[in-house]
Amino acid sequence: HLRAYRASLLHFHADPAFAEHAYCWHEDGLLLVDGDKIHAAGDYAQLAPLLAEGTNVVDYRGKLIMPGFIDTHLHFPQTDMIASPAPGLLPWLETYTFPTERQFADPAHGREVAEFFLDELLRCGTTTAMVYCTVHKESVDAFFEASEARGLRMVAGKILMDRNCPDFLADTAEGGARDSEDLIKKWHKHGRSLYAITPRFAPTSTDTQLRLAGELAQAYPDTFIQTHVSENPDECRWVQSLFPASRSYLDVYDSVGLLRQRTMLGHCIWFDERDFARMAESGAAVAVCPTSNLFLGSGLFDFEGADAASVTLSLASDVGAGTSFSMFHTMNEAYKVARMKGSYLPAARMFYLATLGAARSMRLEGSIGNFTPGLEADFIVVDLQATPLLARRSAECNNLEELLFALALLGDDRAIGATYSGGRLVHQRAGMT
Ligand code: GUN
Ligand code: FE
Structure with a gap:
């Protein structure tokens, strides 16, 4: 018909x-x-x-x-704290993000926010997104229930976070891995839903938690992996002190098997040549988050360095640090960031990155894009x-x-x-x- x-x-x-x-x-x-x-x-x-x-x-x-449009990195629980003022990533997490995410222990709250969030994405023309939930298992159920009610192709996962965060948001290495596996069995490839193993970022996970995430990623090779990397100079210094044996921030994830196809890494700003080369080699992709990076003052993405290594790129809003759900706004600021670094993004490339390019970066080109x-x-x-x-x-x-x-x-x-x-x-x- x-x-x-x-x-x-x-x-x-x-x-x-x-x-x-x-x-x-x-x-x-x-x-x-x-x-x-x-x-x-x-x-x-x-x-x-x-x-x-x-x-x-x-x-x-x-x-x-x-x-x-395909938005490869954003946080549904941060919808109500978008445009919250703070001088940079770490104060912003402490002051706004953690208290806001605490509310998702309540499943009714999660459902209500998920409904608004998905309607907002659709209003902006985004039909697929890679979404962070909170540490609470229930937040993932709330999200996928709302997305399946709309028939959407969505990727999401429970945040893993077992240190350097408030007690009310901490899981444990074993508990987080068990919950993630339960959620994979419940939601991955259920309807149009797909699961992403989601360590928040290196500072909030112990070695054990990252290692278990890597094992899960190997046991379920067609799931996604998403996390943050090399976003902000203070964060990078913190990671260096927490993981002194690692060559670089990216290497923390690499050493536990978290770099593979279907890995989507947010930001990737403070990368060197070896990091970009390793991205390309492993098949991991970058979620470029310009409105977030400008808002928090995190830095300017190096399109030239990424292109020189043939790294796969995609565009992302990173709401709530990002300042808009619109992929037009995301293109607008990506364009200006590229100009500030001496690069140039043709419109053809920006629309490609927000559609087929993103689908390819997620190995979903057989389904969407x-x-x-x-x-x-x-x-x-x-x-x-x-x-x-x-x-x-x-x-x-x-x-x-x-x-x-x-x-x-x-x-x-x-x-x-x-x-x-x-x-x-x-x-x-x-x-x-
Ligand atoms: N790094 C760790 N958590 C977050 C988050 O929620 N947002 C951003 N932008 N960066 C992070
Ligand atoms: Fe983010």
Whole structure:
């Protein structure tokens, strides 16, 4: 049973014969969806004649349909503390983060926040995310229950944290590993849910906890791993003093087997050449978190160093240290960070990193990320007329790169007219038909 959507179509070629971020563009396009899967994407003139008589075509002409955004690092329990003032990462964790996360011992609170958080992601056009829950097992149940109720492809996990944190948030090495394994059995590949083994960061885990996390990662090789690394100079010095035998911060994770495919490392700012080389070699990917890194004053990501080593990158909001759920805002600040370091990010690359590039960084390109037939039908309808300025500016664009660049720099949640997940409408902006 096909549904059809007419609009301009944008996605990225999966075929390795094309350059990594080569646009696939159909000015007058048609997207065909069969149940929850992509059936075809192409020119309207070519595909329309193949439609059965009487097939309803949803008319989104003048708008742009593209794959839903993928945000590879954010914290759902930090929704209510976004934009909390603190002079840097460690004071911010002490003052706001730990007290806020304490509230998730209450499952009812977790459910309520998860609902708001997911609706906010969908309002911003994000259909897949890699999500930190809290140390509480219940927070993971709350999150996946809410995400499965919406039919979303989501990755999440329970934070592991057995030292250097308030007692009310501490687990133990063995208890944390046991809870994680229970949650893997309960949620990993249940519906569209996927589990991520989630040590918070090296300072809040003992060697034993990290080692057990590494063993779990080996026992369940298709799960994800997510953590923070080399975010802030004070944090890096702290790690050096806690793990004097490690060559680098990254090496703390490497030495316990936490670097592999499907490892997603947030920040990676204070890396040297060997760290970047090791990332590339291990298949681990970077979640670049520009709004967070600017907000906390953590540092500027080194795109040139990462590219020189061919490290796989993706973009992430890192809410609540990040200041927006919007991947447009994330692109905007990633662009400026790159400029400050003498690098340049074309719009094509930014949109690639937020869609197919992210899917590849998670080894999920067989499920999501572009409009290859058979992939899951997660897509967004972008409205370039959403604001007076965006409408006026986009009318002046001479080519697709200019148009997408203006959208990346000027866009926000208002530009997301509608969001579809698994072929179902899960968000529609007021006034959109
Ligand atoms: N490092 C350890 N925990 C956190 C967190 O919650 N947010 C950020 N940005 N960095 C961290
Ligand atoms: Fe984070």
